[in-house]
Amino acid sequence: MSQDSKDLVTPITRRKMFKSKNKSLATLRISASILAALFIIAIFQPFFYTVDPAASDLTLRLQSPSLDGALLGTDALGQDVYSRVIAGFRWSLGIGTVGTLLGCLIGITLGVSAAWNRKRLRIVLSRVIDIGISFPYLIIAVTIVTVVGRGFWPLALTLGLVCWPTIARIVYAETLTLREREYVTAARLFGIGSIRSIFTHILPALRPTIQVVAAFTFAELLIAESGLSFLGLGAPLGTPTWGNMLNESRLYMESAPWMMFGPVTAIIVTIFTANLLGEGLNAREHSRSTRVSQ
Amino acid sequence: MINTATNAIEIKNLVVSFPTPAGYSAVVRGINLTINPGDRVAIVGESGSGKTMMGLSMLGIQPTAAKVEGEILIGDVNMVTAADAVARKLRGNYISMVFQEPLTSLNPVRTISSQLSESVRRHNSISKKEAEARVLAVLTAVGIPAPKERMKSYPHQLSGGLRQRVMIALALINKPQLVVADEPTTALDATIQAQILDLLRSGMGDAALMLITHDLAVAADVCNRIVVMYAGNIVEQGPVAEILSNPKHPYTRGLLSAIPKFDQARPALNPIPGAPPTISEVVPGCRFASRCSYADAQCTASEPEFINNIACFHPVTGAVK
C-alpha cells in the first residue's frame, strides 16, 4: 500500500467542534441568567421603583428622559415611565408563566394521550390538535376575554387555554418515537401499566423537549399578552403593563416619542431572552443526542 | 478534447477522507486502478469498505465534507483538480453513474422524458425533438415496454425494475465510455435483479462498466475482472476465473466461502468473523490482521504493499473448499 496510516489522519477540526459546543452552552447560561434576573425584578419590583408607578403628577406631564428626573421620561398623566416599565415585569412574566404552565399541562395531556392510544382516541385527538393548529388562537383568546373580563387571571388562563395546540403536536410526535423505543416496549412486556410507564418512562424522556417548547411558548405568550393589552383588550386600562403603555404612547408619537422606548425595550429584551433560552436548550439537546449516536 | 486512446480511466493513489473529531480520516486509502475501454470491472467488498466513495469521487460528486486527493485521470483531465466547468462536461457524457435506489434517484416531480432529454441537450446541441427521439431510442434499447407512453410518466408510476432501467437509460443516453453502477440491483426483487443484470451484461454498448457489488456471484456473472476492496484498500484483483479458482488473499477466500453453494441443501454461510476497523482507527499493520487466520507478527507490524495484484505477506494458493 502506498500510504502510511498516519498520513491519512490529519489533525484539525477538533478545536472548531469544541468551540461551537461551548458557544451553545454559553447561550444557555447567559439567557437563563438574564431571565432569572428579570424574574427577580418581577418578584421584588418595589425595590426597583424610583417612585410609585401609580403616582401621577400632572405638572410633570410628558417630561423627556433625564438622569436626575424621570429616567425614561413621564407619560401623559405625569407617571414615571421607568417605574411603570418595572411594574410591567410582574404582569407580563406572571401571565407568561401561568399561561405556559396551563398550556403545557393541556398540551402534554392531549399529546401523550393521542400518541399512547392506538385506537379511536388517537384519531379524534390528533384531529383536534390539527384543528387547533389551523385556527388563529389569538382571535379565540380575545373573544373569551371579552366574556370573562379583563385582568390578570382571566388573561393568563385564557392564553393558557388556547395556546396548547403547538405543544400538543410536538409532544405527540415525540411520544410516538419514544413509545417505539425499546425500553418502553420492554417495560410493557414486564407488565408495567400504561399510566405508570407514562410517568416512569415517557414523561422523563419528554422533559428536554418540553423545556424547549415551554421556553418558546413563554415568548409567544408574552407577545400575545402585550398585544392584547396594546389593543386595549387585555389589561384593565391604566394598569402599568407594557402593552397598555405602548398603546397610550401612540397619541404622543410626535410630541413624546420616548414614551415608547421603555416598554419596547422591555418587551424585546424579555422575548428575545426567552427565545434564546429555547434555542440554547434546543442546541444542548441536539448536541446530547448526536453524542449518543456517535 | 479528450484523449481516449489508452484507457477509460486511470486512478492513481486516490485518498478520500472525512473530517472526524480526531482529524481527517480516510475511507479510501490510496487506491490505484486502471479501467480500459470496454472493460467490465467488479468492485467487491463489505459494507463500508469505501466502494461508493471511490465511485462518487471518480465523477467528482463526493459529499461536500469529503476531501479527495490523488489523481483520477480521464484522458488528460484530472477529475480531482479539474475546474467544475470542465468536470461537468464529462459527467453524464463521458462517465456516468447508476445508483442503488432508483425511486429516490429520479426527480419525483418531473417526467422521465424531461429528465432524460435534459441530460441529452446539456451535452449535445440538438433540438428538443431530436432529443426526444434519442430518449425514445434509448428507452427502447434498455428494454422498457411501450416506451412512448412511459416517457410521459413520473418515476412513482413505474415499477422498481422499470425505474432502474430508466436510470440505466439515463446513464447510457450520451454514449459514455464508462458507467459506474453502484449496487444497481440491491433494491430490487430477485427476478427483476436477474433482468437488470442481463441488461448490464449485454446492453451497455461500447461502455466500460465498473460494477460495485457485495456479491461475488453477481460480479462473476457480469464482469471479467474482479477488484476486492477491504477497509479502503484494494487487497486483490484479477480476472474472474483466476479470482474464483485461485484466490490468494485470505479476505477474498473468506468472501468466496461465504457464497451459498447450489449443491448444498442449505446454504452454508461462512461470513468472516469480526468486523473491519472503523474509519478513524489507526492500525499499524495489515488492516485485515485482526480477522485473518494467517496473520503473524509481520502482519501486525507493517502494512503489506499492493504488488502483483495482491496486498498480503502470506498469499495462499489453491481453490477454496
Next chain:
Amino acid sequence: MKAVGSRLLQLIVLLGTISTTLFLLLRLSGDPAILLAGEGASPETIDAIRADYGFDKSLLQQYLMFIWDIARLDFGRSLVNSQPALGFVLQYLPSTLHLTFLAVFFNSIIAIPAGVWLGAKPTQRRRKVLSTIVSVAQGTPAYVIGLLLIQIFSVWLGWLPSIAGTGTWAWVLPTATLSFALAPNLIRVVAASVEDTTRQDYYRTAKANGAAPNVLLIKHSLPNALLSTTSLLGAQFAFLLSGALITEYIFAWPGLGLILVQSITNLDFPTIQATVFVVAYLVFIVNLIMDQVFRLADPRLRRSQL
C-alpha cells in the same frame, strides 16, 4: 372529495366548540342580558333582550335555540348599529383580503428568493444571516414593528401615511408590518426545504449527469422545495388573520380585525360571533384551496396515469 369532507368536519367541530364555549361562558359570567345590552342600558332594554334571546327559558332550550340560529347563520343584529351582524361583518371582508393578499404577495417576492439564497449554499455566513433575521423577528411583536415604522416613515420622515384611506400609499406600512412578521418564518422554511433537496438522491443524479449549479437549483431543487413550502402557506394565512387584528388596529385599516377589536370594546356580541365565524370559514377555504393546489402540483398525489 374526501379531503373536502374532512376539512368540512374540522370546520364544523371548530365552530361548534367555539360557539358552545361562548354560550357557556356568557351564561356563567353573570346575567347575559346585561352583558349583551352593554353598559348603561335601561332596564327596559335589558328586559327586551332577555325576552328576545329567551334567557328566561331553560339552559338546554336556550342552547338549542342558539345553535339553531347559528346553523342558519343568524347571529342577531349588531348592538351598535342594528344591522344584521353577518352582513355587517362581511362588508369588511374585502378590505382584510386586500391587505392579506398584498402581504402574501410582497412577502413571497422577498422571502422566497431570500430563502433560496440562504438554502442553496448554506455557508457559515449565510446561516448566521438567517439565524439573526429569525431571532430578531421572533423577538419583535408586530405592533412594535408597526409603531416603529410609523415613527420613522410617518412621523420623522413624513414619507408615508399611517392611517388607512389617507392616500394612494396608505397600504405600504400595514403591508410592511405584516410582511415583517411573516417573512422570517417563510425564509426559514424555504431555506430548509431548498437545503434539504440538495441532500436528495435525485439531486446527486442530476449532478452525476453534469448539471451546472444554476440548473440544479432551478430545475431540481426549486420544484421540490416550493412544493413542500406550499403546505406552509395555509398556516401562514391563519397567522395573517391574527396579525390583521393588530395591524388593522394600528393603521385604522377597516377590516375584520378592526371590527373585532371595536366590537369587543363595545361588547357587541353578535358582531364578535359573526367575525369569528367568518374568520374560521376563511381559514377553512384557504386550507381547502391549499390542499387542492398541493394535490395538483405534486404528481405523486395526482391520480396515476397508467
